[in-house]
Each structure stands twice: as C-alpha cells, then as structure tokens.
Amino acid sequence: MADLITYRDAVADGIAREMRRDPAVVCLGEDIGAAGGVFKTTVGLQAEFGPHRVRDTPISEQAIVGIAMGAAMTGIRPVAEIMFSDFLACCWDYLANEIPKMRYMTGGQVTVPLVIRTANGGGLGFGAQHSQSVENWALAVPGLKVVAPSNPADVVGLLASAIRTDDPVVFFEHKGLFASRGEAAPDGHVVPLGEAAVARPGTDITIVALAATVPLALAAADELAGSGVQAEVIDLRCLVPLDMAAVLASVRKTSRLLIVEENPYQGGWGGTVASIVADEGFELLDAPIRRVAAACVPLPFADALEDEVIPTTPKVVAALRDLLAY
C-alpha cells in the first residue's frame, strides 16, 4: 500500500515543494511561521525556508493580501494565507477590485501571480463566522482562478499549478478534510487547473461535487451500489477554469445530473453548472437537474443544526433515489 498522508500535511508538502523549486515563492499570514498555522498546514516551512520567506503578519487581512499583490506585481510569487475563508470579507476589496482587475484594466501591462490560501467550509462546529463555504464568492469575480481540492494528492498537484500560473488563484482548503488521509503525491506531481477528475466511474447518474462534497458523493454512490446503481462522481477540483466538458461528457453517458455543493443554494456554483447543462446538454437529460446545496441560512453551531443546513450523505442518497425514479 502506498504511503498515506493527511490533507493537512499535504498543504505544507505542496508549498515546500514549490519553495524548493523557485526562490521567488514566499508565504505570509497570521501564525504561519513558528506556530505552523492554526490548522497546522504550514508546519516546518519556516524552519526550512527561514523567517524572510515564511513570514508572520499582524492581524491585517487587507495588508496581507495587498502586500501579496504588490509583491506579485514586482517579481515575487506570494502564497498568502487568510486563516478562515469567512475573513476574506475583511479584504474583499483586494479580491473583488484590485487583484482580478489589474491585468485587464492596464491593457495587460501587469500580471499578478499569487495564491490566496484559506480554510473553508463547515463540519467542525465553529459557528456562523468560521464555517461558511464561500467558494461561490470567488466564483462571482471575473479574473480569479478558484481551486478546491478534495484529497491530499490533489492538494499537492493543484498547489503546484496554482503557484506556477501567472494568474491569481484563490485556493480553498476544506477544514472538514484536514484530518482525512489519502495517497501521497509522487515527486513532481502537477494537476493542471481546470481538469475535473472522475472520482468514481459509473453509468447511471452523474454526481458533480467539489472538495468536501466529493467524499459525501462517494459515500452516497457506494450506498446505491448495493441496489445495483452505478453513480459517476465528478470531482470538479476547480471552479475557474470550470471543466464543463467533463460534466457534459458524463451526462451524455448517464442522462441524469445531481450537483452537491456546500455553499448556499442561492448563488451557489451549482447554479452555473446547471445553467450550462440546461443550455448545452438539454437533450442529454432524462430528468431535471437537481442540486443539494446548503440552506440559505447562516451556519448554525450545533451538529444537529448544522446537519440540517449543509449537504449530508443521507440528503445526497435521497436526491439520487428521487432522480433515478423520475
């Protein structure tokens, strides 16, 4: 059996591989240095690369992201950490107005090669201000690439691409996955941005998932396999670029589509996937497109309440059964 590694350790591994390869790669964020990050995703980086390349910052989200942008415009490849994705709201100007627009509005004079990493999503009981899935915020901004890996090897491979691309990337690490284990990435592992993965092949129904909804979808697919149904699970891995070719190819096989997303139904990324399939794949479908997404409420604290709000395996199984019976 291959080496297993946690998703959490894969983050530090992925960053370290790029820092070894390219001296222009640097990290900054709150508590990322000696402390190794509040989620321990940067453990060992400061020891290996020193305090100048792995730099603790004040609690200044605008300065963190703004400094990363200024450095990126002048020859550095910063990897900035925003501790919880909810805090992106504190520096949203940079994600909405500065970083994604600079290249365009200067007629291509400037590039902004940076990565903003952030811990996203629920499932750990952190309450409404530390648990949201906000990947749809970033999706709404033209000019940002949006990545959200579901397993350790993809963390490493997608970090490599995110750091190497000359475009700005928002890299959502799912809090609920940090402790999960998977195969370690081989040396030189690179996953191109914008290529979905078939996490489980199947013929009867397509489930499109992202980050923490991938294991949910896989569990639901396993449950249905007992009754002879083969669900295909597509792990999008990125929202921008969005691999609609992979989704449409799967739906061409299965004729049924379920989208499982942790961000709210209202304005969630599944709406974009559904609208493209409705537009370009209408005649492929034998049933309506269904979305299992978070309810349009702030995330509650108690597990029993949170389960009501975000996707769970039973909700996915129920939606699959519904669609298969249509």
Add this chain to the structure above:
Amino acid sequence: MTATVDAPRLLELYELMSVIRGTEKAAHDAFLAGLVKGTTHLAAGHEAVAVGASAALRPDDYVFATYRGHHHAMARGAAPAECLAELMSKATGVCQAKGGSMHLTKASAGMLGSYAIVGAHLPLAAGAAWSALLRGTDQVAVAFFGDGATNIGAFHEALNLSAVWALPVLFICENNLYMEYTPISSVTAVEHPAADRAAAYRLPAEVIDGNDVVVVADAVGRAADRARAGGGPTVLEAQTYRHFGHSRTDPATYRPAEEVQRWLARDPLDVASRRLSELGVPDQEITAAAARAAGVVADAVAAAKSADGADPAQALTDVWADGGHQWRT
C-alpha cells in the same frame, strides 16, 4: 541621492510641470466637449508633488497613485498623448482604453497603477517594497494618496506592517484639504491627517510644502535615501490644493473664495518660476520652456483626437496572463 536641484534641472522640472498643467487643462476641455466619458479627477495644482518626487526617485523605483493620478503617470514618463488618448477611449490609450482616467498605468516606467478604491494601494506599495527586499535590490516604492485615505483601514494596516518589517516604502499624502466636497478637518481627529498618525507606528514624518517642487524633491530624496539604507518607511504630508473641482465639472463652490485665492497665489508653476529667476535663469528661457510645453500638449491633443477608437476585440483580452478570458471548457 539627496536632490539639490540646480538651475538646468529645475528648468526641466518646470517644463514637465507645465506639460502636466496643459494636459490637465486639455483634459478638462475635452471633457466639456464630450470627448471624455465617465469622469476625470484633475491634478492641476498638484504637479509639484509628482514632479518633485519623480526627480528624486530612480527609474527602477515603483510608484502607486490614485484615480487623481494623471500627474504621476506623466511625471514617471507616460506621454501626454497616450494619457489623453486613454481618456478619449482611443486604441492608442496607455491602457488601450480599458482603464480610463482613473487607472492610468505605465508599468514600463515603474508607474504601477492608479487605484480608485480609496487607500487600497498603500499595501500594494508596501508589497513592492517587500519584493525589493526579497530580491535584494535597493529599490523603493512610493504610494501617493489623498488626505481622505488616512481614515481608511488599509492606510493604518499598511503603515503598521511597513514599519514592523522596515520596508523601503514612502507614504506621500497629497493633502488638498478636501475629500470630495467635505473638508478633511471636519472628519479627522488630528490636524495633519497623515503626518500626525505616523507617530503611532513609530515612523518619521514631515509636513512639507507640496507646491514647491524643490522642497518635495529634497524631502523625497532624503526619505528614499533612508529607505534604501535600511531605515524603513517615511510619511510625507505634502500640502497642496486642486485648481479644479473634485471631478468632472465640479465648480467646487464649497471652498471659500479667500482660500482659493490664497492657494492660487501659490501656484506650483509660479513658485518654480520664481525660484528659476532667483537662480539667475533669464525670463526668456522660462517662457521658452513654457512654450515648448504648450507645443507638446497641442501635439498630444491632436494625436489623441485623430487616433483610432478602442478596438472592440480588446474587450475580451487580458483577463488572464495568457492574454485570453476563457473560464470554462
């Protein structure tokens, strides 16, 4: 390189300030004539800040400006014609007409942008300064900003972090006494909105005459020297005044006539020309410089007016570094 500006150099700076003044007037006229859509924020009256600072900086230093940034673009080397063309939505615009008046940028001259979200670019300048440290150069970065920006969070975050990291960055406030239509003094707890805040971050600060190009060049030269030598950031508060309203056709009636007169009497062009006379430069050389500037502006207006309009194909380019805009397969 503390700048003691000698007469020939001062004459050049005077001519450049005259070019900027003329271009701003031309921009105003073009706006009134309907050739410029949207808005402009003219910097007439602020020329000495941009030209004095540029005189003290090196070509490889970085400058970040605001939506009131025409003077900074031109002071760093953007041609008046490409600036006016940008305002007039022409293909030859410095940003291919994708930026407009508020976003003039000339990256090849180290002019890394004009930013229209108040205060947002101060951390960017800090980042460029950090980059210089990381790359082992002795470049400095400069953020120019208005008095109004001193009350926004990004200003304070940038000053603190730059101080703690001892970054080679200069924070230069162009205090023109007003935000849009409201005096800065009515919304700020301290007298000098930028300089008085510096102490909170243990940063050196100076309040300077922003209408005297020599004073600006000297102060920026000192601050840049200190930054290059590892001495960290400096806050400069340059006192100045805008000759036009805030934007578009704002008549600026909220400013007392006496105040306007007092500041017009301290026009940075007049201050520089008086200095030239004191240095023994003959009047006809000063007039000749002004005439050359007028010629440059007239040519720029003609070139911008006759240029082709923006190419519609450009609307879908340069979202990404590969030049395209594809977001899906």
